[in-house]
Amino acid sequence: MTVGPVARDQATAGFFDGTANGQFLLRHCPSCGAVSAPQAAQCERCAATDLDWQAARGDATLISWTVAHGRPGTDPVVACIAELAEGPWWWSCVEDCSPDQLRPGAPLRIEFRRSGPQDETVPVFTLIAEVDPSLFSRWDRGGQGSAAAAGRSRGRRPARGRACAADPR
């Protein structure tokens, strides 16, 4: 089991429709253009209540994290706050990472998981492996690839199972 079960309610129905389709939906304000958090009942900038849904790109950066230790015999979980590329913050977990890899501003990617076939799909974060900066200069000299492309490349593929578990220390 990668994430826990969660049930939809009236307030979250639209959001879970999005996650079922692999989309993280934000609230977009047609009148002022601002993007608000999915939970927003009104535009966070102009207070308009007639909001659209807008799919997030899926990129985020790490704001803060905690390695949360549960009962003996359970794996620790890395819980985090991340800033989505569109601006809102989201509280979730970072899958399959070693806490040593975490630093503020670390690039993250939204992935979707669910507890079981009957459960709602929930967004989690994975850490995008960063390339050693010394490699950039070597590639630049050799004219191979670009730093931007290197930065975008996915690093470790999350192992199956225990998606949110941190590597034991």
Place this chain on the structure above:
Amino acid sequence: MTADRPGLTPADLRPARRPVICGLGMTELGKVYGRTPAQFAADAVRLAAADAGLALGDVDGLLVSSGVTNGVHLDLQLDLGLNNLGLLSEVQAYGSTAGAMVQQAAMAVMSGMATAVACVWADAPLRQGVSGSAAYGSAGRVPSGWRGLSAATGMFSANQMYALAARRHMLRFGTTSDQLGAIAVAQRDWAALNPRAQLRDRITLDDYHASRWIAEPFHLLDCCLVSNGGIAVIVTTADRAAGLRQPPVWVRGWAQAHPGHSGRRFDDFGLVTGAATAGPAALRMAGVELADIDVAELYDCYTYTLLVTLEDYGFCAKGEGGPFAASGVLGPEGKLKVNTGGGQLSSYYLWGMTPLSEAVIQARGQAGDRQVAQHDLVLVSGNGGVLDHHSTLILAAAS
């Protein structure tokens, strides 16, 4: 940050009409089983009335609140036989509730709608044979909605959310685990002097580091206790308190602040709290300066909460709470008298009633071995949600 809100203050009143705390009632606290939150609450009000020298029937205002069990309600008036109330309400502002209740009671007696208002908070999350974390956990419930979504990805408890706040403070300001540990050690030294404290054995920084991880950067000894029990205070006017049993404690200034960003973007999350606004506002209302404060009883659900509150009230500069806390300024031998009963970390965890009860005891001069010599002005904080809600009281010993 917010506009000045000029209004009537206790200093504007004739001295006889000033709001004062005249009674304090505390049940047995801690691992006390077999009583419901409502029973603890009723006992606390009876004890507070007796402490004040009032008959129970003299209480004509009642404000009630509870913690995770949500077990104290308006029918407490029936349990107490109080059928002639001019004020009755449940109050809920999480950890800032105790302060909020005293503020509401003070305004009620100032206006004359009630003359003796009991403010009571009680909870009984601990059950025999069940761990404290289970008592405060959400095990067994099927999570739903936005909160359920957080829980599904591992955000189970306040421990994690405050740990995220503490981490942010560490990242921004370089605050260290040793500095958080210094707070735990200093408060245990105070608790050793408090007969009511649940944990009275002194600890070292090594003990702190050896305690198990809860949610990094928090060890077990960064986290508050879990306690059963009830505490009540009675607020009346100075003229009414004059003939009663206890030295009155003047409620001289107060304020609240509700940044309320939990779960949403808040660029100051973990860095600045509602104390930064409520503190100066309460001091202004009381007509005193921070430097005049003799004793501070601060909400310390975690070591970090105490640290950031010290900064926001201005006891040290923003970002310097870590070095300040570790400088030896805390503890019975330190020059800043903070959390003199051991706080929520070491004495008992009755939410905002923990700092409030110790403040009343100190202001009266009844703290025994841990009594602070100079105790004319006592600052009390309350903090609720995940740094979402804040209350400040400035209490003054009767002169």
